[in-house]
Amino acid sequence: MLAAGPMSVGDLAAQLPVTRPAVSQHLKVLKDAGLVSEDAVGTRRVYRLDSAGVAALREQLDDFWNQALGGFQSVVERPRRGKK
């Protein structure tokens, strides 16, 4: 399991096969996407998951799949008589 609680950028980089700047860049993207939030502790920036953002993403994906599989039925199923 790689998941852990709130972590600093350096700690994350230490656990990952990439350099610290790479982690920093990823975190920036995730932060802009609302999936993580940071708060400064001294010189360290501690990042944690944003539960609301993650939940929102999950919901968007659910909606996507519901719509996709919904339209899917009307297209794939073989109606015995009449279409649509």
Added chain:
Amino acid sequence: MLAAGPMSVGDLAAQLPVTRPAVSQHLKVLKDAGLVSEDAVGTRRVYRLDSAGVAALREQLDDFWNQALGGFQSVVERPRRGKK
């Protein structure tokens, strides 16, 4: 709406902003992944979505998110007293 029923490779390519070989390559990947199935009609290969495969993918994603958001709670929530 771009979705349609079973289609030949050429028909698909005609509806898409890519060439026929590109479509063929994508279909190969999707077929290997079990998301589409083909059956030959003359010289044409008619592809259709594999509903079982798509449903399985959806389920895997659901499982992933449930697990991710599950472990998420235990890591993000601030227990008032005692952990886990």
Added chain:
DNA sequence: CGCAACGGTTAGTCATAACTTACCGTTAGT
């Protein structure tokens, strides 16, 4: 048979996501 329609495969190109190195700014400790 010979030609046309259809599509899979290969080889090579191109765009770009992802990464590293180098640098700079900020904070904390002495």
Added chain:
DNA sequence: ACTAACGGTAAGTTATGACTAACCGTTGCG
């Protein structure tokens, strides 16, 4: 004030997913 720790930013490199062009095999039809 100087130094160390920490991390963001910029610039350049690299790896790779996605595409096209060219080719070949199979099927159907006259």
